[in-house]
Amino acid sequence: MAILAIRIYPDPILRVKCRPVVEIDARVKKLAADMVETMHAAPGVGLAAPQVGVDLRLAVVDVSIGENPSDVHVLINPEVVERSGLDSDTEGCLSLPGITDKVDRPAFVTVRAQDLGGHPIELQAEGFHARALCHEIDHLDGILFPDHLRGLRKERVRRQLKKLADEVEVHA
Amino acid sequence: MAIKWFGGGKKPPELQEHSIDDLIVLERYEEAGERLRARLKDNPNDLHSHLKLAEVYTQLRQFERAVDEYGFVAEEYAQDGFYDKGLALLSRAMKLAPLDSSLATRVEKFQRDKDMEHVRTLALEGLQKAGGVEAGTSMLELRRLWSHLTASSLVQHLPGEQLKRLFSNMEMLRLGAGAELAREGSQEAFLMLIVTGVVEATMASAERSVLVRSFTTGDLLGEGAFLERAPWPADYRAAEPLVALKLSRGGLEQALTGNPDPRGFLETLREQHNDRDVATSVRRLRGGS
Numbered sequence: 333m334a335i336l337a338i339r340i341y342p343d344p345i346l347r348v349k350c351r352p353v354v355e356i357d358a359r360v361k362k363l364a365a366d367m368v369e370t371m372h373a374a375p376g377v378g379l380a381a382p383q384v385g386v387d388l389r390l391a392v393v394d395v396s397i398g399e400n401p402s403d404v405h406v407l408i409n410p411e412v413v414e415r416s417g418l419d420s421d422t423e424g425c426l427s428l429p430g431i432t433d434k435v436d437r438p439a440f441v442t443v444r445a446q447d448l449g450g451h452p453i454e455l456q457a458e459g460f461h462a463r464a465l466c467h468e469i470d471h472l473d474g475i476l477f478p479d480h481l482r483g484l485r486k487e488r489v490r491r492q493l494k495k496l497a498d499e500v501e502v503h504a
Numbered sequence: 505m506a507i508k509w510f511g512g513g514k515k516p517p518e519l520q521e522h523s524i525d526d527l528i529v530l531e532r533y534e535e536a537g538e539r540l541r542a543r544l545k546d547n548p549n550d551l552h553s554h555l556k557l558a559e560v561y562t563q564l565r566q567f568e569r570a571v572d573e574y575g576f577v578a579e580e581y582a583q584d585g586f587y588d589k590g591l592a593l594l595s596r597a598m599k600l601a602p603l604d605s606s607l608a609t610r611v612e613k614f615q616r617d618k619d620m621e622h623v624r625t626l627a628l629e630g631l632q633k634a635g636g637v638e639a640g641t642s643m644l645e646l647r648r649l650w651s652h653l654t655a656s657s658l659v660q661h662l663p664g665e666q667l668k669r670l671f672s673n674m675e676m677l678r679l680g681a682g683a684e685l686a687r688e689g690s691q692e693a694f695l696m697l698i699v700t701g702v703v704e705a706t707m708a709s710a711e712r713s714v715l716v717r718s719f720t721t722g723d724l725l726g727e728g729a730f731l732e733r734a735p736w737p738a739d740y741r742a743a744e745p746l747v748a749l750k751l752s753r754g755g756l757e758q759a760l761t762g763n764p765d766p767r768g769f770l771e772t773l774r775e776q777h778n779d780r781d782v783a784t785s786v787r788r789l790r791g792g793s
Contacts, residue, residue, distance in 0.1 A: 342530060347523040479525065493529045 380471030391468035410445035587618035626664035630671025656722025673755035685740040701746030728779030737783035
């Protein structure tokens with residue numbers, strides 16, 4: 333297994349609408365394992381394939397951040413099939429280091445995906461877990477959490493994003 | 505460079521491009537403007553792109569163009585009934601072009617239309633009770649009828665609550681062309697608001713009928729007989745199929761019961777001088793014949 337480099341804003345890969353995974357072969361399995369390791373090392377509660385430079389619909393989520401192996405979910409071609417309620421909480425992103433803000437998300441979601449064996453799975457989640465799933469699935473459509481902000485919050489985060497982009501450029 | 509997996513798939517065209525939002529964040533406004541204009545060429549009614557373009561023009565200090573974009577979106581919002589959103593955008597445009605008087609005019613218009621929107625909701629409730637829905641008139645038809653009435657002086661002067669009160673106590677009539685509404689000299693007491701169609705007031709003179717005046721959408725008839733107990737000054741007839749709202753004395757009593765401003769209500773009805781004008785014309789025509 334390996335720790336992958338996490339792509340940082342404004343890397344254009346973060347804005348790509350990812351392609352479905354057609355075949356779950358050894359490369360996909362290795363990618364998933366590497367992503368889990370990268371997520372735990374970061375540390376983070378979720379990671380989507382474009383964040384490590386891969387334009388595939390694959391995400392990993394672990395709200396226990398490595399504390400509980402049963403909480404690790406590898407989601408292939410995930411989609412939110414049901415959502416309800418509203419929950420507003422602070423959110424961050426491994427690709428937007430240092431930037432956080434309150435984001436409205438559904439309080440409850442049902443997500444359908446495939447596991448590494450290609451079997452269909454269904455997750456029902458609420459609160460923080462639901463938030464993490466929505467956040468990662470957004471990544472697969474090129475959506476970042478600041479895209480959900482409006483008004484002054486958006487303006488504030490926009491300035492932070494510019495600062496981040498300038499820093500990335502300096503270090504490039 | 506993105507890692508390419510499962511080669512053979514077509515490389516997404518935007519793979520190496522920043523999104524428009526990111527170009528704006530990165531202050532690459534010229535590029536963002538180009539992309540937005542290209543997007544709008546394909547989809548001219550994409551309001552989000554128009555708004556982003558307004559923002560880009562603002563950053564590029566091309567204020568006139570920014571004002572045009574804000575104005576376009578504001579109009580679209582207003583047409584869909586989102587007056588507050590439209591007003592907010594016009595307010596932004598006014599900050600960019602404080603000397604542009606046309607913006608102030610548009611703000612006034614939006615404000616008027618917004619006020620009328622509130623009146624419309626109440627008036628439609630009244631029209632429903634006027635026999636609208638029960639009599640088989642659909643809500644869509646009622647809205648159409650209401651759109652005819654908005655130019656009426658009565659509608660413009662009565663507050664929404666009073667309009668609702670008035671309409672609720674009226675009866676909606678549908679009459680064919682030629683239907684007689686009132687005869688000269690009669691004292692039948694009712695008030696009639698024409699919704700669609702034409703009513704002609706005529707007088708008999710030397711064995712022929714002389715047209716004194718025509719009334720149409722929004723005109724109120726019968727205030728003389730109804731409020732002043734004066735006789736009808738001429739013969740009134742539908743010149744073409746007519747939709748009208750009729751208020752009887754009983755209806756008026758209902759409209760005045762519990763009315764917070766009965767005096768203002770009656771004054772507005774009285775201010776319609778149509779009967780008086782017809783009476784004056786009849787007197788003049790008869791005096792001259």
